[in-house]
Amino acid sequence: PSILKSTTSPSSSLPITCGDIAKVGQLTHQPASSEEGINLEEIREFAKNFKIRRLSLGLTQTQVGQALTATEGPAYSQSAICRFEKLDITPKSAQKLKPVLEKWLAEAEHWNQKGQQNLMEFVGGEPSKKRKRRTSFTPQAIEVLNSYFEKNSLPTGQEITEIAKELNYDREVVRVWFCNRRQTLKNTSKINIFQVQ
Amino acid sequence: PSILKSTTSPSSSLPITCGDIAKVGQLTHQPASSEEGINLEEIREFAKNFKIRRLSLGLTQTQVGQALTATEGPAYSQSAICRFEKLDITPKSAQKLKPVLEKWLAEAEHWNQKGQQNLMEFVGGEPSKKRKRRTSFTPQAIEVLNSYFEKNSLPTGQEITEIAKELNYDREVVRVWFCNRRQTLKNTSKINIFQVQ
DNA sequence: AGCATAAATAATAA
DNA sequence: TTATTATTTATGCT
Numbered sequence: 249p250s251i252l253k254s255t256t257s258p259s260s261s262l263p264i265t266c267g268d269i270a271k272v273g274q275l276t277h278q279p280a281s282s283e284e285g286i287n288l289e290e291i292r293e294f295a296k297n298f299k300i301r302r303l304s305l306g307l308t309q310t311q312v313g314q315a316l317t318a319t320e321g322p323a324y325s326q327s328a329i330c331r332f333e334k335l336d337i338t339p340k341s342a343q344k345l346k347p348v349l350e351k352w353l354a355e356a357e358h359w360n361q362k363g364q365q366n367l368m369e370f371v372g373g374e375p376s377k378k379r380k381r382r383t384s385f386t387p388q389a390i391e392v393l394n395s396y397f398e399k400n401s402l403p404t405g406q407e408i409t410e411i412a413k414e415l416n417y418d419r420e421v422v423r424v425w426f427c428n429r430r431q432t433l434k435n436t437s438k439i440n441i442f443q444v445q
Numbered sequence: 446p447s448i449l450k451s452t453t454s455p456s457s458s459l460p461i462t463c464g465d466i467a468k469v470g471q472l473t474h475q476p477a478s479s480e481e482g483i484n485l486e487e488i489r490e491f492a493k494n495f496k497i498r499r500l501s502l503g504l505t506q507t508q509v510g511q512a513l514t515a516t517e518g519p520a521y522s523q524s525a526i527c528r529f530e531k532l533d534i535t536p537k538s539a540q541k542l543k544p545v546l547e548k549w550l551a552e553a554e555h556w557n558q559k560g561q562q563n564l565m566e567f568v569g570g571e572p573s574k575k576r577k578r579r580t581s582f583t584p585q586a587i588e589v590l591n592s593y594f595e596k597n598s599l600p601t602g603q604e605i606t607e608i609a610k611e612l613n614y615d616r617e618v619v620r621v622w623f624c625n626r627r628q629t630l631k632n633t634s635k636i637n638i639f640q641v642q
Numbered sequence: 643a644g645c646a647t648a649a650a651t652a653a654t655a656a
Numbered sequence: 657t658t659a660t661t662a663t664t665t666a667t668g669c670t
Contacts, residue, residue, distance in 0.1 A: 300497070300500065300501050303497065303500045304497050308663085308664060308665085309664075309665065309666095310664075310665090323643090323644090325643080325644050325645080326644095326664085326665080326666095327643085327644060327645080327665095327666080327667080328643080328644080329665095330664095330665060330666055330667090331666085331667095333665095334665095334666080336666090336667090421655085421656095425655085505650085505651060505652085506651075506652065506653095507650095507651075507652090520657090522657060522658080523651085523652080523653095524652090524653080524654080524657070524658080525657085526652095527652060527653060527654085528653090528654095530652095531652095531653080533653090533654095576649070576650075576665095576666070576667090577648085577649060577650090578648095578649095578667090578668095579647085579648050579649070579666075579667050579668055580648070580649095580668095581648090581668060581669080582648095618648085618649095621648065621649065621650095622647095622648080624660085624661080625647065625648065625649085627661085628647095628661080628662075628663090629646095629647080631661095631662090
């Protein structure tokens with residue numbers, strides 16, 4: 249039951265009762281409001297910035313949650329980070345969470361300065377978890393494919409069948425791999441940018 | 446088949462042949478290189494910043510692509526934006542695309558200054574497309590869906606339409622259910638990924 | 643208080 | 657490019 253939504257309704261005739269607990273993210277056109285010593289405007293500003301800074305570091309909500317769980321006392325789920333960023337929580341909760349996030353983020357940025365690797369270590373995830381491939385070409389398979397490609401970029405049907413068999417992949421998948429590989433080469437073959445070696 | 450990945454491999458004993466054409470985004474510790482009048486370092490910097498600025502504006506790759514398609518001559522797909530951000534393209538393409546994106550992004554930021562509403566109008570999408578409400582399937586419906594899934598986890602468009610009709614759910618909702626179901630299955634049955642030689 | 647998963651977004655084989 | 661998969665975010669529910 250989010251009050252956020254109800255407030256966007258044009259019918260503002262409804263009086264705000266004690267039962268209605270406002271959330272931080274609630275849209276308001278009031279000037280910076282301060283309730284119970286909580287500067288809502290400041291929290292909104294921070295939440296917005298937090299997201300941008302998180303994305304700048306290339307971190308997911310899950311990563312932040314897990315890292316915080318590892319370092320701080322209480323546990324923080326991905327949902328919790330999500331809800332903070334959207335401010336779909338009570339001002340009290342937000343107020344409590346803000347300094348924790350602020351401190352952690354500053355530290356993360358500090359490590360990032362020293363290199364991506366340090367950040368990942370700080371975050372605690374695997375150093376460079378690669379995105380899983382869409383289909384199951386293993387790095388090993390790609391290595392083999394590349395070595396075949398180097399020898400001959402245009403294998404015959406027979407050869408494709410054999411390679412597919414060796415790698416235990418579908419023949420069609422292998423055929424298409426060669427197509428795409430040739431395509432890539434064609435796109436770039438006019439320049440060898442880095443002249444590596 | 447990205448060459449990017451192969452370069453991250455620790456096995457640097459393999460000589461890089463003429464067949465291996467580097468792409469712009471390729472990791473390098475060389476100083477700013479410039480080939481054929483293209484400042485690669487500058488492009489890398491821009492691509493990185495582009496993503497951050499895009500996210501700061503709260504825009505998706507899809508939105509950028511669609512907006513560009515509407516304003517400029519050629520069409521730009523979500524994939525195209527994705528590939529630019531990852532620099533999984535040729536230097537030539539990147540060089541060509543950079544000023545287009547730069548100009549567009551600056552304009553978008555300009556409109557954003559005048560208010561979120563103006564940005565959305567500039568982008569061309571609906572003013573504030575709300576996220577679809579999370580649908581909850583009844584246990585009965587899930588049972589039926591599961592039985593269909595057991596028989597065939599990848600139903601055709603026609604079949605999806607029929608299932609949706611039978612269960613009286615939105616077709617799109619049913620389609621996504623199958624996507625997510627396949628995903629879940631895949632995640633839970635992580636059997637010997639490396640078995641595939 | 644956070645899990646399970648629906649929806650949205652990004653990446654990529656075809 | 658397009659259609660689909662892989663990944664991330666958001667939320668209904670208890």
